[in-house]
Amino acid sequence: MPDETARARLDAATKQVEAPLAVVDLDAFDRNADDLVRRAAGRPIRVASKSVRCRYLIERVLRRDGFAGVMAYSLPEALWLARQWAGTDLARVDILVAYPTVDHTALRRLAADDHARGLVTIMVDSVAHLDVVDAALGADHPDIRVCLELDVSWRPVLGRDIAHVGTRRSPVFTPGQAGSLATTIRDRAGFRLVGLMGYEGQIAGLGDHPAGKPLLGAVLRWMQGHSAHELAARRAAAVAEVGRLAELEFVNGGGTGSIETTGVDGSVTEVAAGSGLVGPTLFDNYQRFHPAPAVLFALPVVRKPRRRTATLFSGGYIASGPAGKDRSPTPYLPAGLSLIGTEGAGEVQTPVNGRAAKDLRVGDRVWLRHTKAGELAERFTEYQVLSGDRVIETVPTYRGEGQCFG
Numbered sequence: 001m002p003d004e005t006a007r008a009r010l011d012a013a014t015k016q017v018e019a020p021l022a023v024v025d026l027d028a029f030d031r032n033a034d035d036l037v038r039r040a041a042g043r044p045i046r047v048a049s050k051s052v053r054c055r056y057l058i059e060r061v062l063r064r065d066g067f068a069g070v071m072a073y074s075l076p077e078a079l080w081l082a083r084q085w086a087g088t089d090l091a092r093v094d095i096l097v098a099y100p101t102v103d104h105t106a107l108r109r110l111a112a113d114d115h116a117r118g119l120v121t122i123m124v125d126s127v128a129h130l131d132v133v134d135a136a137l138g139a140d141h142p143d144i145r146v147c148l149e150l151d152v153s154w155r156p157v158l159g160r161d162i163a164h165v166g167t168r169r170s171p172v173f174t175p176g177q178a179g180s181l182a183t184t185i186r187d188r189a190g191f192r193l194v195g196l197m198g199y200e201g202q203i204a205g206l207g208d209h210p211a212g213k214p215l216l217g218a219v220l221r222w223m224q225g226h227s228a229h230e231l232a233a234r235r236a237a238a239v240a241e242v243g244r245l246a247e248l249e250f251v252n253g254g255g256t257g258s259i260e261t262t263g264v265d266g267s268v269t270e271v272a273a274g275s276g277l278v279g280p281t282l283f284d285n286y287q288r289f290h291p292a293p294a295v296l297f298a299l300p301v302v303r304k305p306r307r308r309t310a311t312l313f314s315g316g317y318i319a320s321g322p323a324g325k326d327r328s329p330t331p332y333l334p335a336g337l338s339l340i341g342t343e344g345a346g347e348v349q350t351p352v353n354g355r356a357a358k359d360l361r362v363g364d365r366v367w368l369r370h371t372k373a374g375e376l377a378e379r380f381t382e383y384q385v386l387s388g389d390r391v392i393e394t395v396p397t398y399r400g401e402g403q404c405f406g
Contacts, residue, residue, distance in 0.1 A: 026392075029295075032294055044271075046067075046070065053377035053398045054383060055084065058070065061277060072097050073098055078116075104132075110122075129146075133191070146195075147194065149198065150197070175241045179241035182246055185246070199255060199272070200228075207282070208285070235265060252270050274373060276291045278374070281330050301363060308355065308358050310352055326371065331366055337353065377398055379399075
């Protein structure tokens, strides 16, 4: 439970900055980074930029031991990062684009940039993705680095797509399908298969210890255990099949929530993580780890419609995913506030109720946490970087650098 000391520290450090504002608690961020490295137990961690979206923070963590490479979420983003880092100590950071691209302009930029082409790997899961590249570049194009994505969801009914637990991503599910696509890539001019990737969202993205729901937690842990067991054998077989056809530089797996289970899979060479650096509310409900809230935002009180209600300016920072209460921001400081069910977090005002509201005055601040790690950076152009009890720097988010990658 947060205390008033934390609130006083945040208020005092940012008193010269107008709210709404967002802060990065650098001490919490660094502790979270250390904990990810501990959990990875020697496996290099590829930083998931989608969960950070602030170049200052991405660069900071890349310079720490235990982290290597970036998992970008779009090809234009990967090209931008490669361009920003050219001529610096991060010039050789390799960048894996986690989602397939159909952006012809970005593909042409990649093909024309020798530096980026040696660092950036695009994702494919079908021949259609190879066709898109050829359509954008012509048949006689330089080698493009590609990574094959394996569907690592769980299909409990004899491996058939009757019941599907996990995210809907790649159509490549079996080792045989992986081998078939790898053969096509190998035999097709202009492509070099360098990696295999699989994101086990049913383990990494579902908290196994939801507050106040012990039965659901038990069901989730049962599901995740069986899914991890099935996946270990299937992924190893797929890696072996693809490895016969191409020299793989990396096999990427996992996410913040599945580092331990992914790490024991001997076929995986690296893990991906990003949300664990930030510590959003979506990651409060895990048994194995507890990231500190490293990024917070403050909204000003602009109305007091009644004694135990305070109305905040702005705040409708609703996270992506299935619509529900768990996608809304959460009042954090002062403790004891909650959103109002009939209004929630609004575009221009967010009322909060609770005992603590009676002491709030117009002009005071309420600190909140967001649900998903990187999406807050789409709402703010800058983060106030807090170390100890003072702001030491103001840094731009992707938005603050004029970048929007979707």
